[in-house]
Amino acid sequence: MLSHLTDQPADKILELMKLYRDDPRPQKIDLGVGVYKDADGKTPIFRAIKAAEKKLWEQEETKSYVGLIGDPAYRDALAGLILGDAVPSDKIAGAATPGGTGAVRQCFELARMANPDVRVWVSDPTWPNHLSILKFMGLPTQSYRYFDSETRAVDFDGMMADLAEAQPGDLVLLHGCCHNPTGANLNMSQWQAVVDLLLKTGATPMIDIAYQGFGDGLDADAAGTRLVASSVPELLIAASCSKNFGIYRERAGLALAISQEAARRDTHEGALAFLNRQNFSFPPDHGTRLVTLVLTDPDLRADWASELEDIRLGMLKLREQLAAELQAASGSDRFGFVAEHRGMFSRLGTTPEMVERLREDHAIYMVGDSRMNIAGLNAHTVPVLAKAIVDTGI
Numbered sequence: 001m002l003s004h005l006t007d008q009p010a011d012k013i014l015e016l017m018k019l020y021r022d023d024p025r026p027q028k029i030d031l032g033v034g035v036y037k038d039a040d041g042k043t044p045i046f047r048a049i050k051a052a053e054k055k056l057w058e059q060e061e062t063k064s065y066v067g068l069i070g071d072p073a074y075r076d077a078l079a080g081l082i083l084g085d086a087v088p089s090d091k092i093a094g095a096a097t098p099g100g101t102g103a104v105r106q107c108f109e110l111a112r113m114a115n116p117d118v119r120v121w122v123s124d125p126t127w128p129n130h131l132s133i134l135k136f137m138g139l140p141t142q143s144y145r146y147f148d149s150e151t152r153a154v155d156f157d158g159m160m161a162d163l164a165e166a167q168p169g170d171l172v173l174l175h176g177c178c179h180n181p182t183g184a185n186l187n188m189s190q191w192q193a194v195v196d197l198l199l200k201t202g203a204t205p206m207i208d209i210a211y212q213g214f215g216d217g218l219d220a221d222a223a224g225t226r227l228v229a230s231s232v233p234e235l236l237i238a239a240s241c242s243k244n245f246g247i248y249r250e251r252a253g254l255a256l257a258i259s260q261e262a263a264r265r266d267t268h269e270g271a272l273a274f275l276n277r278q279n280f281s282f283p284p285d286h287g288t289r290l291v292t293l294v295l296t297d298p299d300l301r302a303d304w305a306s307e308l309e310d311i312r313l314g315m316l317k318l319r320e321q322l323a324a325e326l327q328a329a330s331g332s333d334r335f336g337f338v339a340e341h342r343g344m345f346s347r348l349g350t351t352p353e354m355v356e357r358l359r360e361d362h363a364i365y366m367v368g369d370s371r372m373n374i375a376g377l378n379a380h381t382v383p384v385l386a387k388a389i390v391d392t393g394i
Contacts, residue, residue: 070096100240178343
């Protein structure tokens, strides 16, 4: 049986990581991997997480299983962070998952359970693993225009024209904030227009929110999601704690199903529990427990929010510096979009050939679609990148 297995396509980011490690040039810059790094190139542990781990070590009395949906206190705490008071708690069903990727998968599974013929609308471009998971599951997909490679902004007219073709029973996948891979986001008037269109077409939205707090702040980054949640009959949300709590390896995610019919909550949560049981049984608890401790302790929450804000402002400063350096080096304002984008990523909107030249000639590593991780920069490497981009002719 196993002899019939074939080699799978290599993950492009993992390939890029290996090329970067093997590159002997001391001036090399890694802008490929989607992990936050500080100015020293390290992914730090938040102070509040360290304190929560100590508190957990002192208080924890068992490593026995939690329930199939995880600790309800985690669901309530993280749902509260994302949704605020936009939706009454009795309309929110949720289950802990292994990371944000696990939440994405469980939301797709729930949609398929509800409608075996579900079609999923996906932005062009989107996080590659969205498409990989959907392809593996055998779910039909339809792309909608999102990013304008000329302006490096949202192609909103194209997006709305495409999504006007969505139908009841379809799932429309949206990015809650800090769009990956482009960094180009909807404004609130555009979110409202999307809501109006969803109500008109009858399609069901699903929001992947993995970077809350990395863009314009915790509440501002959740504003679009809250608007959708308070406006549409049903909504799925896949949330991740990897980035904004810095607990990548702890795999803390959350799948949420929201319905305006409170009577459906238990059914939805039962379905999520069933899917957890089929796919991995009980979800991991350590990371979710840390998140719960941080969000429910006023002092820890305040310290976490303060450190997260410092990270956000640091990335904004790097964006502004890079935009200024590019303007100075090119004599043009065509790179102003870098300062306008939000989150860890921006997409240059250039060709794979140009990206390859950046790697070969300047030891600058980014994904082939020209997505660059702003958090991979520091004040000293920004001018180096700007000069390389201009010298390459981008």
